[in-house]
Amino acid sequence: MTPSPTPTSTDALPPPKTSLAKARPRGRNILSENAWGFLFLAPWIIGMVFFMAGPTLVSFYLSFTSFNLLEPPEWIAAKNYVRLFTQDGRYLSALRVTFTYVALAVPLNLAFALALAMVLNAKIKGLGIYRATYYIPSLLGGSVAIAILWRQVFGFDGIVSQALAVFGIQGSSWVSSPSQALWTLIILHVWQFGSPMIIFLAGLKQIPVELYEAASVDGAGPWRKFWMITVPMLTPVIFFNLILQIINSFQAFTPAFIVSGGSGGPLDSTLFYTLYLYLQGFANFRMGYASAMAWVLLVIIGVLTALAFLSSRYWVHYDDSAK
Amino acid sequence: MNGTAMSAGVSASEEIIVSHIPPGALSRRTLLMGATALAGLPLLSSLARGQDKIDMRIAWWGSDDRHQKTLKIIDLFEAEHPGLTMESQYGGLIGYQDKLSTEFAGGNAPDIMQVSDSRESLIKSGRLLELDDYIKSGELNLSDANTSVLETLKVDGKLYSIPWGLASGCYFIDTKVFADSRVEEPGLDWNWDGFAEKAKAIAAATPDGVYGAADIWAPAGTRSFYPFEFFLRGRGKTAYTPEGKLNFTADELTEWFTFWDELRKAGVVPPAEITALETGFETSPIVTGRAAMYPINSSIASSLQALAPNPLKVLSFPSGVGSTALSGDKYGAFINSSMQVYVNAASEHKDVAIQFLNFVTNSPDAAKIHLMARGVPLSSKIAALVSPDVSPIERSMVDMIQYVQEHAVPEVVSWPVQGGQIQDLMQRSHQEIAFGQSDIAGTVSKFFDEAEFILE
Numbered sequence: 001m002t003p004s005p006t007p008t009s010t011d012a013l014p015p016p017k018t019s020l021a022k023a024r025p026r027g028r029n030i031l032s033e034n035a036w037g038f039l040f041l042a043p044w045i046i047g048m049v050f051f052m053a054g055p056t057l058v059s060f061y062l063s064f065t066s067f068n069l070l071e072p073p074e075w076i077a078a079k080n081y082v083r084l085f086t087q088d089g090r091y092l093s094a095l096r097v098t099f100t101y102v103a104l105a106v107p108l109n110l111a112f113a114l115a116l117a118m119v120l121n122a123k124i125k126g127l128g129i130y131r132a133t134y135y136i137p138s139l140l141g142g143s144v145a146i147a148i149l150w151r152q153v154f155g156f157d158g159i160v161s162q163a164l165a166v167f168g169i170q171g172s173s174w175v176s177s178p179s180q181a182l183w184t185l186i187i188l189h190v191w192q193f194g195s196p197m198i199i200f201l202a203g204l205k206q207i208p209v210e211l212y213e214a215a216s217v218d219g220a221g222p223w224r225k226f227w228m229i230t231v232p233m234l235t236p237v238i239f240f241n242l243i244l245q246i247i248n249s250f251q252a253f254t255p256a257f258i259v260s261g262g263s264g265g266p267l268d269s270t271l272f273y274t275l276y277l278y279l280q281g282f283a284n285f286r287m288g289y290a291s292a293m294a295w296v297l298l299v300i301i302g303v304l305t306a307l308a309f310l311s312s313r314y315w316v317h318y319d320d321s322a323k
Numbered sequence: 324m325n326g327t328a329m330s331a332g333v334s335a336s337e338e339i340i341v342s343h344i345p346p347g348a349l350s351r352r353t354l355l356m357g358a359t360a361l362a363g364l365p366l367l368s369s370l371a372r373g374q375d376k377i378d379m380r381i382a383w384w385g386s387d388d389r390h391q392k393t394l395k396i397i398d399l400f401e402a403e404h405p406g407l408t409m410e411s412q413y414g415g416l417i418g419y420q421d422k423l424s425t426e427f428a429g430g431n432a433p434d435i436m437q438v439s440d441s442r443e444s445l446i447k448s449g450r451l452l453e454l455d456d457y458i459k460s461g462e463l464n465l466s467d468a469n470t471s472v473l474e475t476l477k478v479d480g481k482l483y484s485i486p487w488g489l490a491s492g493c494y495f496i497d498t499k500v501f502a503d504s505r506v507e508e509p510g511l512d513w514n515w516d517g518f519a520e521k522a523k524a525i526a527a528a529t530p531d532g533v534y535g536a537a538d539i540w541a542p543a544g545t546r547s548f549y550p551f552e553f554f555l556r557g558r559g560k561t562a563y564t565p566e567g568k569l570n571f572t573a574d575e576l577t578e579w580f581t582f583w584d585e586l587r588k589a590g591v592v593p594p595a596e597i598t599a600l601e602t603g604f605e606t607s608p609i610v611t612g613r614a615a616m617y618p619i620n621s622s623i624a625s626s627l628q629a630l631a632p633n634p635l636k637v638l639s640f641p642s643g644v645g646s647t648a649l650s651g652d653k654y655g656a657f658i659n660s661s662m663q664v665y666v667n668a669a670s671e672h673k674d675v676a677i678q679f680l681n682f683v684t685n686s687p688d689a690a691k692i693h694l695m696a697r698g699v700p701l702s703s704k705i706a707a708l709v710s711p712d713v714s715p716i717e718r719s720m721v722d723m724i725q726y727v728q729e730h731a732v733p734e735v736v737s738w739p740v741q742g743g744q745i746q747d748l749m750q751r752s753h754q755e756i757a758f759g760q761s762d763i764a765g766t767v768s769k770f771f772d773e774a775e776f777i778l779e
Contacts, residue, residue, distance in 0.1 A: 068740075069428035070448040087776055156600055176599035178758055261542060262417050263747070266599040267754050282421035284744050285441060 063291035073288060080292035091293070093268050094276040098250065101182060101272065105189040106245045110238065113193040117200035118230075131201070138194025146188070147258030151175050154184045175259055178269040185255050185270060196241040203237030204230070235316040243308055250301050253278065273297055377404070377672055380433035381679075382412040383664075384419040385696075386605075386626040392696045396689045400682055407675065415603070434670040435679055437487070437663060443478070444740040445665075451483045452666040457677045458482070464685055467702035469728060472658045475735040484663035485680055488698025490622035491658050491727045492549040492640055493720075494518075494536075499633035500615040504528035511639045511726045514646035518616075519586060525615045526591045535591045536616035537608045538598040539583050540753035544607065544619040547753055548746040549659065550640060551579050556732050557643040557651025567739030569774055573767050580763045582648055584756055595757035605630055621720050622662045622698040628716040637719040639726050654730040662697040699724045744777045 038045070063080055065073035084091050120131055140146050153159050154174035161173070174180045211229050220228065231238075253274040256264060264271030264279070277297070281290030383393060390413050397409045412433055420440040426432040427450050438445060445451050457463040465473065465485065472489060473482060501508050506524045509517055522535025540547045552562040555571055564570045586592045593613060601607050604623055608614035610630045619627070621637055628635050643651030664683065666676040683689055690705045695717040700706040710721065738745075752770050755761040761769070 068444060069424055070444055070450060089773070151602070156597065173596045173600055176596045178760070261602040263542070265542075265751075265754065266595070267751065267758055267760060282424070283440075284741070285424060285444065 059291040059294060062288050063295050065288040067287040067291075068285040069287055070285075076288070080289050081296070083289070084292060084296065090268060090271065090276065094264075094271045094273050097182060097264075097269065097271050098273040101186060101189075101252070102246060102249045105186045105249050106242070108186065109190045109193055109245060110196055110241055112190050113196035113241070114200050114234075114238075116193060117197045117204055118226075120197070120201060121204045131198075134197060135194040138192045144254060144258055147255045150184060150188055150255070151259050176266050178267040181260070181266060181269045185252075185259060188255050188259075189249060189252070196245065199237055199241055200234070203234050207233045232317050236318055239308070239312050239316045243305060246304055246308065247301055250274075250297065250304075376406045376408070377675060378408050378410065379435070379670075379672055379675060380410045380412060382419075382423060382433040382436040384414060384416045384437065384439060386415075386623070388626050388629060389696045392693050395692045396683065399686075399688060399692065400679055403682075404675065404678075417603075430669070432667050432669070434667050434672060435676050436665055436667065438484075438665055439661075440743045441740065442484070442663070442665070443737060443742070446478050446483055447740070450668055452668045452670070452673060452676075454482045454485065454666070454677075454680075462674070462677050463681050465701075467704040468684070469701070469703065471733065472701070472728065474733070475657060476663065478737055484665045485684060486658075486662055486698070486701045487664045487683055488622060488662045488693075488695060489658050489701060489724050489728075490620050490662050490698035491656055491724060492545055492553065492618065493621040493723055494638045494640060495609055495617045495619065495624075495627060495631075495635045496638055497609055497615045497631070497633050498636050500525060500529065500533070504615075508636065509638060509641075511723060512644075513638070513641050514644055515582070515641045515649040516646040518641040519582075519591070519648060522586065522591045522616060523589065526589075529615075532613065534593045534608065534614045536586075537614040537618065538587065538592045538595075538753070538757065539618060540750045540757070541598060541607060541618065542601045542750070543603045544601075544617065546746045546750040547579075547583075548749045550618060551576075551749065553640050553655035553657075554579060554643060554649050554651065556655035556657070557649075557653050558655075559651075559653055559732070561734065561736040563736050563739060563742075565736055567741075568778060569745075569771070570736075573771065576767050576770060577763055578649065580753070580756055580766065583753065584763060587757060595754060595759075598757065599754070609635070620659070620661050621723060624698075624716050624720045625694075625696060625714065628714065635716055637716065637723045639723050653732050654727075655732065656727050657731040657735055658724070658727060695720065739778060741777050745774055748773055748777065 062073055064075060064077055066076050066080075067073035116134060120127060120134070124130070155161075156173040156176070158174075174184050207230065211233070212225055215225050215229060251274055252272055256270045256272040256275045257278070260266075260270045260275075262279075264275050273293070274297075277290050277293045280286045280293065381397065383389070385393075393413070394411060397411060401407050401409055416439060420438070423432065423436060423438065424441060424445075427445065432450070438451075442451070454463060458465055463485070468485075469489075472486065476482060476484060476486070496508065498508065504525045506521055506528065509521055513521075518536070524535070526533075526535040537544065539545065539550055548562070555562055555575065558575075560575075561570050583592065587594065592598075593608060597608065597613060604610070604617075604619055604627055607617055607619070607627075609617035610627070610632075612632060618640070624635075624637055640656045642654050642656070643649045644654065664680060666673060666680065670676050683693070684701055685705065687705065687708055690700055690709050691712070693700075694709050694713050699721050700709065706721065710718070713721075748770060752766050755766050755769075756763055
């Protein structure tokens with residue numbers, strides 16, 4: 001999983017200092033160029049090694065230990081992993097909640113973003129203002145303040161209940177009902193459609209107008225044009241958004257933490273994977289167990305992303321093949 | 324000390340060197356002397372400052388009222404200790420312990436702190452300072468403190484903390500709802516039958532949507548485990564064995580769940596959806612006007628009163644004495660360890676930290692600021708001193724604490740390290756019953772299964 005920042009060919013070469021003395025023009029040039037490159041990359045590489053790769057490797061080690069932060073870790077081999085899948089009922093319900101969330105929130109979010117991008121792709125006056133306005137929820141969406149607001153909106157006397165009451169529907173408290181609480185989080189995610197929308201918008205602009213014109217001449221209606229031209233031409237962008245959204249929603253944490261008051265409740269109905277991981281690590285001080293959970297999550301996301309890539313050759317169309 | 328010795332040593336050797344220099348170079352000698360003096364001066368002065376200048380950190384959680392009072396006390400303490408800078412780290416309870424434990428793991432925990440959850444594991448790993456020596460030497464003066472309370476706070480016979488205020492699990496009651504419903508206020512000696520009776524009477528007398536009492540698993544309240552422990556102690560038992568295993572039976576847990584389930588089904592305590600809405604005592608049913616009685620720790624009395632629409636009163640927890648429901652022949656409630664203040668065993672300024680503990684325990688000036696922001700003062704002298712200044716809610720809190728101190732069964736078995744997780748499990752179990760996801764028998768057997776997994 002670790003990206004390798006350096007081309008492998010340079011690894012075998014001697015360090016730049018010695019080669020500077022020798023007069024081998026071409027090799028020297030490449031090397032000194034690389035040396036400068038590494039120098040400029042140094043802050044990033046050092047940060048990567050010490051703040052990313054190091055802790056990541058340590059967490060892999062910790063996942064085989066019992067570690068409560070205060071006493072030294074104790075090696076227990078694969079016990080954490082065995083425990084996760086055979087003994088921990090809450091872990092399985094966290095998996096269920098997370099998969100449900102991803103399966104519903106990601107397609108809804110993408111559909112919504114695409115719909116809005118289509119609307120904003122039209123030639124209307126003051127389009128820039130609309131675009132900026134629709135992007136605002138994405139800037140706010142991940143924040144604590146919005147999660148608190150969400151609790152109020154979907155609470156017992158919240159706006160949603162009041163609005164439903166106008167139509168004679170008996171409102172309930174969405175956030176505190178085990179069957180509905182997850183939906184409030186899905187809606188919150190869908191509401192943050194801004195960044196996929198912007199990417200879709202860019203994709204839509206790339207579709208040649210001639211295609212639509214030709215289709216119009218042939219008598220195709222808007223629905224047919226959408227399915228036969230827009231969607232196929234947009235598949236690379238859809239694919240890109242899909243991957244980003246899958247990774248993003250598996251790692252969702254803040255909304256569930258705030259909306260459920262840090263517990264994943266009511267009745268574990270909003271116990272997201274990362275929230276349960278956090279509770280095990282920082283509330284129950286089972287750092288080893290939490291590390292094991294993190295690595296399983298990495299594998300899950302990795303497998304799903306790989307599947308998406310494998311499937312992509314059947315449904316994603318790149319324009320270059322036509323040329 | 325080091326600095327002075329060093330600069331003296333340097334100038335002595337300069338003396339030897341310059342004595343070999345011919346007279347003509349006198350200016351050089353002066354120069355050298357001057358340079359030495361110049362080099363030594365900042366060393367000396369920084370040393371002087373270093374001796375007086377102390378940086379310390381203190382951490383606590385609470386609401387704004389407590390923050391403001393604590394900050395003023397710290398200012399006062401700093402004024403008495405020139406050169407001392409006390410950095411404050413405060414906020415709400417959610418996330419407090421997470422941050423503190425992470426700081427301990429990173430070796431930069433505060434010098435003085437309150438601990439919300441994992442005091443047992445912190446003590447076990449030697450992170451908290453044992454106070455007995457300082458009490459013996461008189462640096463920490465506890466002569467006016469109630470010693471039986473201190474006994475209950477000891478872990479393996481040693482004292483690691485002193486209460487910054489005495490507190491216990493209690494019921495807050497809304498006196499206006501009681502008066503409007505023409506229900507007589509209960510006394511401190513009430514029992515569970517009396518509780519159920521009062522709650523039913525209020526639920527009957529108030530409009531729909533107002534309940535007699537909040538549910539016992541109120542998320543910010545007691546999470547049901549403390550009250551359950553009180554109930555067990557009423558029967559002469561404890562919640563845990565000294566080895567940290569559960570010390571109660573399925574029958575006792577069933578009895579407890581059943582008592583609350585019946586009240587819930589009768590519409591005397593709110594349905595699950597309303598109880599689950601609570602995120603902190605700020606959104607509790609006694610603040611939103613949905614329930615007339617609310618169980619939580621008494622230490623928040625003044626903060627809760629500030630938010631509640633009507634005058635509140637503090638009552639002790641109902642006991643099982645003379646009760647048919649949840650019966651028991653002893654008084655189970657006890658003074659708990661929630662508002663304790665600890666010293667970091669790795670602090671560089673333990674003596675100053677102890678002085679601070681002594682200051683908050685015995686200083687009349689600090690007490691006049693603090694009043695009862697963390698409960699009733701530990702020192703009886705100080706409690707008597709501030710009593711005239713406190714609000715009615717705090718006066719009723721003093722009565723309650725006194726009642727509990729007089730009646731409590733002495734023996735307390737401290738929770739195992741995983742106590743907080745068992746408390747969460749208790750809360751989830753109540754939820755399962757309240758949301759109708761599982762019947763009582765199923766929930767009880769699941770409770771013991773999960774508890775075994777947690778306590779393993």
